[in-house]
Amino acid sequence: MEDLGEIVGEFLMESHENLDQIDRDLVQLEQDPNSRDLISRIFRAIHTIKGTSGFLAFGRLEKLAHAGESLLSKLRDGAQPVTPATITTLLATIDGVRSLLAEIEESGNEGQVDVEATIAQVNAQMKTGEAAAAEAPPAPAAETAETPEPLDETPVRPAPEPVENQRRPIGEILVESGAAQAQDVGSALAQQIEGDERKLGTILLEEGKAQPAAVSEALQAQTPKRSIADSAIRVDVDLLDTLLNMVGELVLARNQLVRGVMEIGDTTLVRSAQRLGMITSELQEGIMKTRMQPIEHIWSKLPRVVRDLSNGLGKQVQLVMQGKETELDRSLLEAVKDPLTHLVRNAVDHGIEEPDQRIASGKGPEGTLTLRAYHEGGHVAVEVADDGAGLNVDRIAQKAVENGLLRPDQIPNMDRRDIMAMVFQPGFSTAAKVTNVSGRGVGMDVVKTNIENIGGAVSVDSTPGEGTVWRLTIPLTLAIIQALTVDCGDQRYVVPQVAVLELVFIDGQSTKIEYASGAPVYRLRGKLLPLVRLDRALGLEVGTDQGVYIMVLQADGRRFGLVVDRVLNTEEVVVKALNSRFKDIGLYAGATILGDGKVGLILDVSSLARRSHLTAEAERQNLAASSRAGGAPGSGERLLVTAVGERRVAIPLDTVTRLEEFPRERIEHAGSREVVQYRGQILPLVRLSHLLGAYGEEPEGDTVSVVVYSEGARSVALVVDRIVDIAENSTTARRDAEEDGLVGTAVIQQRVTELLDVRRAILAADPNFYNDLENDDLLVEA
Amino acid sequence: MASRQFATFEVANQLFGVEVHTVQEVLSYNEYTPVPLAPPAIGGLFNLRGQVIAAVDLRVQLGLARKALQGPVMNVILRGDGEPVSLVVDRIGEVVDLDDDTFEPPPDTLSGPTRELVVGTFKLDGRLMLALDVNQAVDTQRATT
Numbered sequence: 001m002e003d004l005g006e007i008v009g010e011f012l013m014e015s016h017e018n019l020d021q022i023d024r025d026l027v028q029l030e031q032d033p034n035s036r037d038l039i040s041r042i043f044r045a046i047h048t049i050k051g052t053s054g055f056l057a058f059g060r061l062e063k064l065a066h067a068g069e070s071l072l073s074k075l076r077d078g079a080q081p082v083t084p085a086t087i088t089t090l091l092a093t094i095d096g097v098r099s100l101l102a103e104i105e106e107s108g109n110e111g112q113v114d115v116e117a118t119i120a121q122v123n124a125q126m127k128t129g130e131a132a133a134a135e136a137p138p139a140p141a142a143e144t145a146e147t148p149e150p151l152d153e154t155p156v157r158p159a160p161e162p163v164e165n166q167r168r169p170i171g172e173i174l175v176e177s178g179a180a181q182a183q184d185v186g187s188a189l190a191q192q193i194e195g196d197e198r199k200l201g202t203i204l205l206e207e208g209k210a211q212p213a214a215v216s217e218a219l220q221a222q223t224p225k226r227s228i229a230d231s232a233i234r235v236d237v238d239l240l241d242t243l244l245n246m247v248g249e250l251v252l253a254r255n256q257l258v259r260g261v262m263e264i265g266d267t268t269l270v271r272s273a274q275r276l277g278m279i280t281s282e283l284q285e286g287i288m289k290t291r292m293q294p295i296e297h298i299w300s301k302l303p304r305v306v307r308d309l310s311n312g313l314g315k316q317v318q319l320v321m322q323g324k325e326t327e328l329d330r331s332l333l334e335a336v337k338d339p340l341t342h343l344v345r346n347a348v349d350h351g352i353e354e355p356d357q358r359i360a361s362g363k364g365p366e367g368t369l370t371l372r373a374y375h376e377g378g379h380v381a382v383e384v385a386d387d388g389a390g391l392n393v394d395r396i397a398q399k400a401v402e403n404g405l406l407r408p409d410q411i412p413n414m415d416r417r418d419i420m421a422m423v424f425q426p427g428f429s430t431a432a433k434v435t436n437v438s439g440r441g442v443g444m445d446v447v448k449t450n451i452e453n454i455g456g457a458v459s460v461d462s463t464p465g466e467g468t469v470w471r472l473t474i475p476l477t478l479a480i481i482q483a484l485t486v487d488c489g490d491q492r493y494v495v496p497q498v499a500v501l502e503l504v505f506i507d508g509q510s511t512k513i514e515y516a517s518g519a520p521v522y523r524l525r526g527k528l529l530p531l532v533r534l535d536r537a538l539g540l541e542v543g544t545d546q547g548v549y550i551m552v553l554q555a556d557g558r559r560f561g562l563v564v565d566r567v568l569n570t571e572e573v574v575v576k577a578l579n580s581r582f583k584d585i586g587l588y589a590g591a592t593i594l595g596d597g598k599v600g601l602i603l604d605v606s607s608l609a610r611r612s613h614l615t616a617e618a619e620r621q622n623l624a625a626s627s628r629a630g631g632a633p634g635s636g637e638r639l640l641v642t643a644v645g646e647r648r649v650a651i652p653l654d655t656v657t658r659l660e661e662f663p664r665e666r667i668e669h670a671g672s673r674e675v676v677q678y679r680g681q682i683l684p685l686v687r688l689s690h691l692l693g694a695y696g697e698e699p700e701g702d703t704v705s706v707v708v709y710s711e712g713a714r715s716v717a718l719v720v721d722r723i724v725d726i727a728e729n730s731t732t733a734r735r736d737a738e739e740d741g742l743v744g745t746a747v748i749q750q751r752v753t754e755l756l757d758v759r760r761a762i763l764a765a766d767p768n769f770y771n772d773l774e775n776d777d778l779l780v781e782a
Numbered sequence: 783m784a785s786r787q788f789a790t791f792e793v794a795n796q797l798f799g800v801e802v803h804t805v806q807e808v809l810s811y812n813e814y815t816p817v818p819l820a821p822p823a824i825g826g827l828f829n830l831r832g833q834v835i836a837a838v839d840l841r842v843q844l845g846l847a848r849k850a851l852q853g854p855v856m857n858v859i860l861r862g863d864g865e866p867v868s869l870v871v872d873r874i875g876e877v878v879d880l881d882d883d884t885f886e887p888p889p890d891t892l893s894g895p896t897r898e899l900v901v902g903t904f905k906l907d908g909r910l911m912l913a914l915d916v917n918q919a920v921d922t923q924r925a926t927t
Contacts, residue, residue, distance in 0.1 A: 249832040539819050581821070581824070584923075585817070591815075599826075599834050601827075
């Protein structure tokens with residue numbers, strides 16, 4: 001029984017995959033009714049299901065699959081044309097198969113699922129089709145009926161143990177393709193049996209019995225059959241989750257170890273710890289990758305959804321998918337599935353107009369719905385774009401006023417996109433008529449909630465007459481996040497780094513917290529930033545206003561400053577879900593194990609903002625102010641951002657003379673220093689990774705990236721792992737460094753970046769750089 | 783005669799017990815992360831082999847003042863509903879085999895928060911053990927004032 005259970009399980013899994021493929025193929029077949037490839041593929045898939053269900057004694061399933069197969073064979077033989085009605089019938093058959101499979105999965109047998117109605121439908125379709133075909137000239141039927149016959153036999157998998165997975169003998173392939181004679185292959189085989197150790201293909205070639213091209217072709221034909229079966233295995237998702245958890249633990253253990261080792265300061269130990277760190281990072285990355293799946297997995301059901309829906313509504317919709325291969329963490333895919341389906345349904349229902357309406361507005365009768373997925377920073381963006389009428393901003397505004405969400409006097413000053421965003425409010429619908437698909441005002445707010453629950457964001461933009469774009473921004477993964485650790489009172493808290501825009505140190509002199517009728521604010525580049533004191537928000541003793549840090553945070557479209565006592569460092573933390581008993585507090589997004597082994601609470605930035613009564617209105621004024629101020633050029637200096645190990649180090653751009661890449665073998669040694677010959681000079685190198693004590697090994701590659709700094713005739717080169725970008729520094733966002741070789745840290749492009757002490761770096765490369773030496777050639781003292 | 787095994791522990795000099803099968807382990811731990819704004823019965827969070835565990839202060843649940851979580855504190859880690867949860871206690875006792883005939887319902891004179899947590903009394907040699915309702919004992923949403 002146990003064995004049978006496994007076989008059935010395998011059958012179910014395989015069939016589900018097949019059915020999804022059939023769905024897609026059927027929808028495509030409707031577009032391209034003459035594609036024999038598609039018909040054959042669908043036929044084979046159904047045949048496989050039929051064969052296996054017969055073998056496993058699922059009688060009704062076999063019967064249903066058989067009915068579908070008969071109809072398909074008529075299509076294949078050209079006895080009947082492919083019409084939308086046939087496709088509908090076939091899709092209904094597939095649905096029948098699916099519900100039977102679901103029942104089998106549930107109860108282990110076929111249960112009470114009725115198949116007769118569907119079979120009757122299929123039979124009726126075959127009759128009408130025959131009648132239609134009889135009227136039409138019976139042209140290609142006879143001729144095509146012969147060729148596809150072998151399809152019946154060869155590709156069918158005698159499940160559950162596909163023979164296909166075995167390598168086909170090369171001789172067989174050669175004979176089949178006519179590249180060799182059967183008796184030649186036979187005699188070559190006989191030679192092998194007698195002890196000839198050459199390969200069969202070699203024997204044939206050397207004896208001139210086959211062409212080299214034909215043999216190599218046959219060899220290729222041999223291999224792919226293997227690769228599909230052998231290069232992938234099925235792994236239980238639970239096992240992967242366990243592995244992921246364990247790697248998470250390993251990351252924590254590594255952090256603790258590295259910290260401990262650093263304190264001891266033993267160089268051998270430090271090196272081993274760094275090595276461990278590297279391996280752990282790579283392992284973690286690898287495990288994360290195993291959980292990544294292409295977004296195609298959830299898109300695959302959508303062609304069917306669009307077809308059924310547009311047929312039902314009398315609309316013509318073409319579905320275009322771009323970026324199918326974009327990968328997302330499995331758990332995120334699950335979470336995105338429903339919101340995405342909802343957006344697609346909504347776009348077909350409300351976005352794309354009826355054909356006559358489209359023609360009236362000068363468009364083709366067929367609307368286009370585009371799904372697009374792509375990577376963007378640390379996120380994946382998924383867009384659902386239609387070329388329909390677009391959102392009616394006036395009506396949304398009007399509706400928002402009716403529902404009391406906005407005041408009439410607010411409307412004129414609002415950005416179009418802000419008004420559009422009103423559709424994400426609960427109970428909001430502008431649909432003129434309510435259909436069974438959408439328009440009841442439930443949905444968009446659920447979409448927003450679901451996406452925000454996984455740390456993503458959703459937005460909408462629309463151009464009247466041209467269409468609407470719904471955009472989901474989804475984090476790559478849930479389990480591990482970049483975070484800043486901060487101190488508040490005597491406790492340590494963790495703030496997700498995505499929310500952090502910049503950091504400001506309040507010394508009470510040049511930067512200070514002010515009060516507007518009791519509400520703390522900070523003047524951030526001339527604008528007032530509302531402040532939330534973390535200690536007050538957490539109900540702790542309220543500290544002073546001096547010597548504290550403001551974290552400028554962004555959440556839910558609000559910008560505010562969070563006052564904390566100290567900002568420590570940035571760390572990768574593994575998010576642990578918090579027990580349900582903490583849900584009601586709402587301030588915590590989860591917990592994590594900090595480097596010292598203690599539990600740290602991860603702050604939920606958006607609920608902090610909500611709890612502190614930061615209204616959306618305040619932000620709107622803020623936005624208006626910033627758009628006014630936006631024209632002024634940024635006052636910050638320009639920085640060259642480089643990567644050194646896992647750290648980001650910024651170098652003031654005005655101190656940079658050139659960026660160069662040197663082949664690794666050009667690095668020579670002069671004394672204890674590394675140098676390269678550069679423009680007739682000896683250019684001393686300093687590795688920032690050594691200077692800053694960054695751990696991690698040298699990056700792979702044949703070249704090294706260097707930043708060349710020159711003054712007068714002297715130059716030095718700073719070796720970095722990678723040049724990342726050029727960015728503008730908002731100078732207020734820095735804090736002073738506690739580490740040697742740095743002048744401070746700042747948040748640049750939402751990442752904490754260290755500002756290099758250039759003078760010190762240069763002196764490390766060339767202690768005499770700033771000495772006014774007469775002899776310019778003496779750059780290096782050996 | 784049916785008998786059951788109880789893990790016993792003391793809080794404020796009273797002996798309590800929970801059935802052994804509800805207990806995952808017993809350990810002493812000394813670093814707790816307080817959770818501001820959490821229900822008062824939450825003593826804090828701690829790291830049990832990488833798992834974040836909530837420590838429920840049994841004293842608070844019994845209507846007493848909270849226990850200062852300084853220095854090593856004994857935790858009785860209960861399997862809980864899906865995730866382990868810890869009960870902070872004063873002292874760990876023995877595991878005892880108790881016959882059902884030593885059991886009596888809680889005395890009528892027992893009142894207050896303790897009454898809600900206790901399912902019955904076992905008469906041991908020389909002292910009484912109160913058997914706790916595990917689910918009630920770790921329910922921090924209970925109105926504790």
